[in-house]
Amino acid sequence: MLVAFILFLVIVGSIVFHFWTPWWWTEVASNWGNIDDTIILTFWVTGAVFVAVCLFMSYCVWRFRYKEDRRADYEPESPRLEWFLTILTTIGVCALLAPGLIVWNKYVTVPEDAVDIEVMGQQWYWNYRLPGPDGKLGLTDLRNITEDNPFGMNLDDPNGLDDILIEADDLHILLGQSVKVNLRSIDVLHDFYVPQFRAKMDMVPGTVTYYWFTPTRTGDFEILCMEYCGTGHYAMKGRVLVDNEEDYKEWLSEQINFEEYMASLNKTELIQLALNNKETD
Amino acid sequence: MSKKNSIFKLLSQKPWDPDQAKLDNLHEGSTLDISKGKLGLRYLMIISTIFFCLFIVTYSDRLVYQDWKSMPEPILLWLNTLLLVITSAVFISAQIASNKNNFEIVKNRMIAIGLLSFLFLLGQLLVWQQMIDQGYYVSSNPANAYFYVFTALHGLHLLGGLVYWMMTIKKVWNPKDIIVMKAKHTVELCAIYWHFLLAVWVVLFGLMLLT
Amino acid sequence: MAADSYEDIAVGKGDPIPALEVKPQDLYHAKSFWTRWIFCQDAKVIGIQYSLTAIAIGLVALVLSWLMRLQLAFPELVPFLGAAEYYQFVTMHGMIMVIYLLTALFLGGFGNFLIPLMVGARDMVFPYVNMVSFWVYFLAVLVLAASFFVPGGPTGAGWTLYPPQAITSGTPGGDGLGIILMLVSLSIFVVGFTMGGLNYVITILQARTRGMTLMRMPLTIWGIFTATVLALFAFPALIVSCIMMTLDNLLGTSFFMPAIVEFGEQSEYSGGSPILFQHLFWFFGHPEVYIVALPAFGIVSDLISIHARKNIFGYRMMVWAIVIIGALSFIVWAHHMYVAGMNPWFGFFFATTTLIIAVPTALKVYNWVITLWKGNIQLTIPMLFALGFIVTFVNGGITGLFLGNVIVDVPLSDTYFVVAHFHMVMGIAPVLVVFGAIYHWFPLITGRFLHEGMGKFHFWVTFLGSYAIYFPMHYLGFVGVPRRYYEMYDSEFMAVSTNYLNQFITVMAIIVGFAQLLFLFNIIVSSKFGKLSGKNPWKACSLEWRTPEVPPGHGNFGKELPVVYRWAYDFSVPGAKEDYIPQDVGPSEVPEAKAEQT
Incomplete structure (x- = not known):
């Protein structure tokens, strides 16, 4: 009696907690609101199953509690019931899977108008690279990394000259402009994640991974590293600001590109090849 | 009836059904018509096969990259392969002798097998020596790394086999009537394992030759 | 059922080896204290050895989890716990719980104890290999424990040991002995487990008693059997990755390691x-x-x-x-x-x-x-644990549908939602079964019941407590709180109240942990002073309760092996006098029982 009642309370408590919880996701700041929708859908379908199964169980515990003079039923199986439950479950699973895969398809298909940017993770901070006026990111190679060339830019690639480099500073992006985030790591695994954007992907040394999103409201958001990357993992944070056009332009004008960066170090001779290639183009 | 069919049939029995119960009551208790030793050996061979297959999968994953540089195959490696083939052949003759209860021949075959196997291991070590002298270090290229890993793991399997070989020797050298059957059985298991190792080696060696 | 299928399942001859000169049950009689309790070849003793070792190392993992939870909620109480130690504790907690506790306990512990008894065998088919299997496992545990005492401490790479960080200097234990001992210990575990698994599979397939068809086996045996076969296919992947990572670490090969720049240094x-x-x-x-x-x-x-x-x-x-x-x-x-x-x-x-x-x-x-x-x-204690299992398993199972659906996984992965999910589904749920099973089979192991009052208290605290830990924890994941963070107080996307929830979880974790100590106390006391149970106290049908002595002796079934006439679930058969008919009771002994034909 008491057992059934406590089990019942656990279920009711869970439902109450779900509807009254103060802990819920942050207000979405990107186009991935439909990820939230798939979560809500999953909540309804699976929550219904959870509540139904557990309530049925606590009912049985109460209704069929032990009595000396009663015999349990003898029923090895019931193919009809089992088929019915199989089909019902399959339908439920399809209802979860189909919308999920549709949204996933969208997630992995980058729109044409998305602007490439690069995020480069290293223990334990973030660097960024924007393509500059030519809209192309220059090629990089990890083997090029030296003190003078922290991004490992290829020194003969003219596309890299106007790339804007941001080392361990805030990233700004433009409101409403889709971005394809190219993710690169130079040491261990990292993961570039902003809770309000919902999207994430690991960065793996040796390859470039990506995801895309469109920021839908301005603001100042916190970046977290979401893939364990060593002792400083928890401190690997950064900031990304979604600006309107005016603020963004102003910020952009304050940044320096690779060519200017090398000039500031008096190492212009290192990128002579790239400069030559640029002229011959 | 095919075997596959029977598994499905077996799994669809209704154990509570009185008619089924009459059949089930006659069941002897074992599922497969095979000795425990042989089944155990098969189990271990399956695990080894999976083990080497996983290596081969990672190998084929790796070799498509540009930094892959194939290693030369020294003559000695062919000789070692030949040694393994001869060992297997000797084992077949030992098996034939043991089936005829001719344990004198089995004894001398078993000693030959032990010597050949040690010779093979020695040969493999010599190959390593040659490779290292020529500057093919384990860390200099993934092809080298795989070569050393494959040979080392195959060698370890053979060493494990030699432990069983010693147990076989012990049984063959103890020809009390009661365990003649047991000795035969052990010789057979030992032979199967050696053939298996030959097969593994041929696959690994072939793989390294072809790439 | 057609008669022709009979030939496939009940095959004749079997072993070509003739019977040994000694009777099987004499073989297993231990000669001295050493062979009776330490280097014992009796599967029941090996099962208990496995269980005790697993529980001992599990207690270490429990203490580690307390320290981790304290750091997350009340860091001022554990000032000695730095980030490196925190990550080492997380790693060791996970690894111990998954591999050295749960795997070893279910297969090594319950598998060894129950398989021969439930299928009606005298022992495992290769008792010597079985004994070696336990000692190899014990060695693996020792190597794992040794890593706490080496310079640099154990590895802090997370239980998944992902390279590159697992073997780089930015990870605790990554450039020292910690990670190597971990990889070696895992490899040893796999070797030991393979020997044990060999026994479980072949005993179940080949050494069942007369009349015990595969479809008459209790589901416990089916579960253990299938799990062992899975392990047979899965563990080689673990040992392969351990070998390759060890080589990357020690010999500088590049199986898993790409070119990296570590704190400004180009790697080889x-x-x-x-x-x-x-x-x-x-x-x-x-x-x-x-x-x-x-x-x-x-x-x-x-x-x-x-x-x-x-x-x-x-x-x-x-x-x-x-x-x-x-x-x-x-x-x-x-x-x-x-x-x-x-x-x-x-x-x-x-x-x-x-x-x-x-x-x-x-x-x-x-x-x-x-x-x-x-x-x-x-509503016996085993039943209570089974009910608790259903609630937690369904809960953990449906959150698996969140994480398994690829797009839903994107925001939730690597958050506390994942932590809550896997603790619920493969931490709490199986552990509740472990407890239920111990309460259920304790009378068979010792001939005594566990104390009921303490048992009920243990159940309610464990079940309600762990539900209160992990159910709200999912909601931390929705907020976006990342897992594997040593501290996380300064993030403004989390409300302040998130820290209160964290503190609540920690308090519950400590309470639940203490309840387990009470359980251990119960085991120790009841094994000496518990209420005597007699034979088959739960009136179960399966063979393990049908041994002539309780606890069962060497060779399990005395002079003659039981013969099986029915499946393991003949409860409340219409017409029968008792509400259960054990598996070895022939049809002539219960003529009035009528099984329905469905």
Whole structure:
């Protein structure tokens, strides 16, 4: 009696907690609101199953509690019931899977108008690279990394000259402009994640991974590293600001590109090849 | 009836059904018509096969990259392969002798097998020596790394086999009537394992030759 | 059923080796203290040795979890705990719980104790190998424990040991002995487990008693059998990845290590693939989940059936579900890697296979609760634990549908939602089964009951407490709180109240932990002073309760092995006098019992 009642309370408590919880996701700041929708859908379908199964169980515990003079039923199986439950479950699973895969398809298909940017993770901070006026990111190679060339830019690639480099500073992006985030790591695994954007992907040394999103409201958001990357993992944070056009332009004008960066170090001779290639183009 | 069919049939029995119960009551208790030793050996061979297959999968994953540089195959490696083939052949003759209860021949075959196997291991070590002298270090290229890993793991399997070989020797050298059957059985298991190792080696060696 | 199928299942001769000159039961008689208790070849003793070792190392993991929780909620109480120690504790806690506690306990502990008894064998088929298996496992535990005492401490790479960080200097223990000892210990564990698994599989297949067909076996045996077969296929992947990572670390090969720049230094590595490790690891790691879950499924089926006095509903479906889940578990591994940077198109395939697994799993749950329907439910402690298992397992199972659906996984992966999910589904749920099983079979092991009052207290604190820990924890994941963070107070996307929830969880974790100490106390006291149980106190049908002596002696069944006439679930058969008919009771002894023909 008491057992059934406590089990019942656990279920009711869970439902109450779900509807009254103060802990819920942050207000979405990107186009991935439909990820939230798939979560809500999953909540309804699976929550219904959870509540139904557990309530049925606590009912049985109460209704069929032990009595000396009663015999349990003898029923090895019931193919009809089992088929019915199989089909019902399959339908439920399809209802979860189909919308999920549709949204996933969208997630992995980058729109044409998305602007490439690069995020480069290293223990334990973030660097960024924007393509500059030519809209192309220059090629990089990890083997090029030296003190003078922290991004490992290829020194003969003219596309890299106007790339804007941001080392361990805030990233700004433009409101409403889709971005394809190219993710690169130079040491261990990292993961570039902003809770309000919902999207994430690991960065793996040796390859470039990506995801895309469109920021839908301005603001100042916190970046977290979401893939364990060593002792400083928890401190690997950064900031990304979604600006309107005016603020963004102003910020952009304050940044320096690779060519200017090398000039500031008096190492212009290192990128002579790239400069030559640029002229011959 | 095919075997596959029977598994499905077996799994669809209704154990509570009185008619089924009459059949089930006659069941002897074992599922497969095979000795425990042989089944155990098969189990271990399956695990080894999976083990080497996983290596081969990672190998084929790796070799498509540009930094892959194939290693030369020294003559000695062919000789070692030949040694393994001869060992297997000797084992077949030992098996034939043991089936005829001719344990004198089995004894001398078993000693030959032990010597050949040690010779093979020695040969493999010599190959390593040659490779290292020529500057093919384990860390200099993934092809080298795989070569050393494959040979080392195959060698370890053979060493494990030699432990069983010693147990076989012990049984063959103890020809009390009661365990003649047991000795035969052990010789057979030992032979199967050696053939298996030959097969593994041929696959690994072939793989390294072809790439 | 057609008569021709009989030939396939009940085959004749079997072993070509003639009987040994000594009778089997004489073989196992121990000669001295050493052979009786230490280097014992009796599967029952080996099972207990496995269980005690697993529980001992599990206690270490419990203390580590307390320290971790204290750091997260009340860091001022554990000032000695730096980030490095925190990550080392997280890693060791996870590794110990998954491999050295749960795997060893279900297969090494329950497997050894129950398999020969339940299938009606005198012992495992290779008792000597079985003994070696335990000692190899013991060695693995020692090597693991040794890593706490080496310079640099144990590895702090997270239990997944992902390269490159596992063997780089930015990770605690990564450039010292810690990671090497971990890899060596895992390899030793796999070797030991292979020897044990050899015994479980062959004993179940070949050494059953007369009349014990595969479909008459209790579901416990089906669960353990399938889990062992899974382990047979999965563990090679673990040992392969351990070997390759050790070589990367010690000899500088580049199997998993790409070229990296570590704190400004160019490395010697080049061209390896960290993702390849993840594939190998999860090719082992996902079946590993089922290696733990399937024995739990099997055991809980038996507990529910016995204590509800009703046959398990849909026995055949339960067997099929176990086998299908086992098979499917090999084609879902990459659902742990949706955001790991693999080819995004894999997501479609693995999300589909993962959600398909939900169907047989859901059917098992349905069958458990339908078994309760029209039962005669005795709310014994094992039954309570079984009920607790259903609640936590369903809860953890449905959150698996969140994480398995690739797009839903994107925001939730690597948050506390994942932590809550896997603790609920493969931490709490199987552990509740372990407890239920211990309460259930303790009378068989010692001849005494565990103390009931303490047992009930233990159940309610453990069940309600752990539910209160992990249910709200999912909501931290929705907020976006990342896992594996040493501290996280200064993030403004989290409300202040999130810290209160964290503190609540920590307090509950400490309470639940202490309840386990009470349980250990109960075991120690009851094994000496507990109420005597007599034979077959739960009135179960399966063979382990039908031994001539309790606890069963060497050779298990005295002079003659039992002969099986029925399945293990003949409860409340219409017409029969008792509400159970044991498996070795022939039809002539219960002529009035009429089984329905469905």
